[in-house]
Amino acid sequence: MAMEGAAQSEYNSSTEGVQEHSSSPRKSQSPPPSTDHDENKISIKFLLSNAEAGSIIGKGGSTISDFQARSGARIQLSRNNEFFPGTMDRIVMVSGPIDDVLKAVDLVLNKLLDESYVEDGGDVGPRSKVRLVVPNSSCGGIIGKGGSVIKSFIEDSRAGIKILPQDENFPGLHDRIVIVIGTLGEQMRAIELILYKLAEDAHYVQNMNAPFPYAAYLGMNYGPPNGVIGGRYPNNRYQNKMEPNSEDRNNSVTIGVADEHIGLVLGRNGRSVMEISQVSGARIKISDRGDFMSGTSDRKVTITGSQRAISIAESMISKKVATVTES
Structure with missing residues (x-):
């Protein structure tokens, strides 16, 4: 199978000098009678x-x-x-x-x-x-x-x-x-x-x-990229259940983000963390300087809300940090 390589994600069409060809076993039935849309x-x-x-x-x-x-x-x-x-x-x-x-x-x-x-x-x-x-x-x-x-x-x-x-x-x-x-x-x-x-x-x-208005959902449901964020610790028993009440807004999880990358999560004047909170619906609290996850130099980022909100917020945070760690 051919690999994607360095190809761009968007290409312009061109029909000059190339004949149409298709080997599909498509039926020979004609389309619906109206052809008003053919030129649109x-x-x-x-x-x-x-x-x-x-x-x-x-x-x-x-x-x-x-x-x-x-x-x-x-x-x-x-x-x-x-x-x-x-x-x-x-x-x-x-x-x-x-x-x-x-x-x-x-x-x-x-x-x-x-x-x-x-x-x-x-x-x-x-x-x-x-x-x-x-x-x-x-x-x-x-x-x-x-x-x-x-x-x-x-x-x-x-x-x-x-x-x-x-x-x-x-x-x-x-x-x-x-x-x-x-x-x-x-x-x-x-x-x-x-x-x-x-x-x-x-x-x-x-x-x-x-075409692709899904930027806010990047990374959702697949977990954060390896090495992007540190430990992830549920703050209540609910997080370990497979059949949670997804609308329970008292769920909380704490993740670790390297101290040198915490600025990416905060953003200028706190704009990034506000955006993450608004899009996800979760409350986000970042620990003070020097307040690290045990045994690490990772700052604590506590996310509180429904499981759905936590999932969105965690994914957005991972994506922001990944822009630096994967470059």
């Missing part, structure tokens, strides 16, 4: 693992540049440490006229399928899963009254389509995951139907140009 640009987002993203980018960006040239769409990826909240997966956004977007998605999924499965000689292609990222406000249109729209999409495409509930563990996150399961042809037909439905949503079209 639209975007679609989906998730890839870091390894899959590296494969799509290719050595020096060769693969993603080729896909952009062949499709006419623009393909953007979040950076290799920018994940969708609650996952270890990067976000891919494909933009352009609908037909170009579908060509690009087809190329991406085709490549991943070729690398994941060995041809077994069967008549039916392997079934796989693709996870689309769709604003919560647009999911109602995909579901339809009484589930009528999503049922029609499933019947038309023969793919399995499931919309996951909004993840309440991440305050301010307004996107949901739409899982599409099937052969490549079935997936592409389902994505085509979903994309045309999204194109009818004026709010979706107006707000589709913010």
